[in-house]
Amino acid sequence: MSNVTQYVQTGLERFLETPPRWIFGYRLGLLGNPASVDRQFRHARELINQRFPGKLTTLYSPQHGFFSEKQDNMIESDHMTDPVLGIPVFSLYGETRIPTREMFENTDILIIDLQDAGTRVYTFVYTASYCLEVAKKFGKKVLILDRPNPVGGSVTEGNCLSPECASFVGRYPIPMRHGLTIGELLTLFNDHYGIGCDLEVIPMKGWDRSMYFQDTGLPWIPPSPNLPTPTSAMVYPGQVLWEGTNISEGRGTTQPFEIFGAPFIDTERILSSLGHRQLPGAILREIAFEPTSNKWSGSLCKGFQIHITDPHEYQPYITSLKLLQAIRFHHKEQFKWKSPPYEYEFERLPIDLLIGSAEIRQRMEKFDDLDEIAASWRIALEEFIHITREFHIYTRARI
Structure with a gap:
């Protein structure tokens, strides 16, 4: 910034x-x-x-x-x-x-x-x-x-x-x-x-x-109750994925989406699989919290807060996918995908609607390499970028 x-x-x-x-x-x-x-x-x-x-x-x-x-x-x-x-x-x-x-x-x-x-x-x-x-x-x-x-x-x-x-x-x-x-x-x-x-x-x-x-x-006026600050909006493009799981996305706390966790999470094991607390453009801080509503209401959850150190380096979507994959890997028995309904869909998995692809969810279940998964969507993303340039009202970013 x-x-x-x-x-x-x-x-x-x-x-x-x-x-x-x-x-x-x-x-x-x-x-x-x-x-x-x-x-x-x-x-x-x-x-x-x-x-x-x-x-x-x-x-x-x-x-x-x-x-x-x-x-x-x-x-x-x-x-x-x-x-x-x-x-x-x-x-x-x-x-x-x-x-x-x-x-x-x-x-x-x-x-x-x-x-x-x-x-x-x-x-x-x-x-x-x-x-x-x-x-x-x-x-x-x-x-x-x-x-x-x-x-x-x-x-x-x-x-x-x-x-x-x-x-x-x-x-x-x-x-x-x-x-x-x-x-x-x-x-x-x-x-x-x-x-x-x-x-x-x-x-x-x-x-x-x-x-x-x-x-x-x-x-900043919160456009919805669980985006209380600009920082919550900055993490939201990735952290919203927790809505499709049994991991708390921080609803029922004062820092929704910035914090996440569940009673069964072993934070040390998660950090060991990521290599360290420092992620591109962000630092993970270990926390404990007790939601007052929504998932795990009244239960002590262990997890993390995402602290953004450089918004230009921080990539919320791939970051949260990697966090999700680490939790799935270390907590295979306790981790669950959320069951329907979700936003008036009563049959399809909420995580598929959030990710926007059942195939990506299936590849994650096989623990495919996330960088390879990300490479698979690059052509479609580049096409989207090309199409949307026509609709830009504002100048490109300053260098």
């Missing part, structure tokens, strides 16, 4: 400063949550309502709810009335994940202002993709207010999703760490993968692809 914090203006701030002329007079809907704020922490719904009095008619919420109050996966939120504006809030993670005609009835233009996590399995972008499909169907326009990719835009990492592993944690063949802003990613979905709705993006000002969130000068 650079030592000098840059001033980044979000799509929300630019939109309010200079709205497109075509938007005036239309009824507006907003898909957002608590992270939909400007740098003074003012929420988008209030700012849009002030800028376009009486035109904001409908709100929509992704997973975790409009106030990000729901903690875990498959914990649905209900429709409600916004206590500030008195307008309906439709949950897109409840009785349906796809907007209905009735939900779009009073919306001419849907504004999307969501903070993405830069990771394939983060559901907000798939909620947005369903909104694009419904907007296309009913002749609505969509406006994306762009925000930073918290793990930067200069690195892509991991295998691209295999079609047989498509789910609500992966609808399109993208890698685990996609290196795009939400505006770029949704334009890719819309134009390259054929949604074809009337879509525009209000870009940020001052962001470039080398920036991690800490470089932006923007306040």
Whole structure:
């Protein structure tokens, strides 16, 4: 990361400063949550309502709810009335994940202002993709207010999703760490993968692809309850894999995804198989913790905290795969893949949906060399990088 914090203006701030002329007079809907704020922490719904009095008619919420109050996966939120504006809030993670005609009835233009996590399995972008499909169907326009990719835009990492592993944690063949802003990613979905709705993006000002969130000068508002800090977002593209296992990913603690473990883990044996505590761009620190909820609630877990020492060297996906493989090797009897259901999939293994490939999971079960496994996805990853250059809004990373 650079030592000098840059001033980044979000799509929300630019939109309010200079709205497109075509938007005036239309009824507006907003898909957002608590992270939909400007740098003074003012929420988008209030700012849009002030800028376009009486035109904001409908709100929509992704997973975790409009106030990000729901903690875990498959914990649905209900429709409600916004206590500030008195307008309906439709949950897109409840009785349906796809907007209905009735939900779009009073919306001419849907504004999307969501903070993405830069990771394939983060559901907000798939909620947005369903909104694009419904907007296309009913002749609505969509406006994306762009925000930073918290793990930067200069690195892509991991295998691209295999079609047989498509789910609500992966609808399109993208890698685990996609290196795009939400505006770029949704334009890719819309134009390259054929949604074809009337879509525009209000870009940020001052962001470039080398920036991690800490470089932006923007306040971090957790986009979901278990990404409390920019560091949790930085480890998430790898640490999310623990959700497909019986290893705690740190839910029910104050440092989800940064810490992980289980009662049966022998930390010394894990470190011996890795060679040392130092990993590329990170250090593993042995810890003990007791989750207050979720896996191993109330039980003493032994494991590690990942301390990032150099974000440019740290590769979250391959790092977590190697940690997972080490734990499987030393704890063959105790380690288990999590059983379904997971994100509304009731038959397929959660780990296959998370990795995005049953074949990679099967190779890991045989303890194939992970560097060889990584080499097998390189061609598809390079193809993805080539395709997405066309959709880059922002400059390449500074050298």
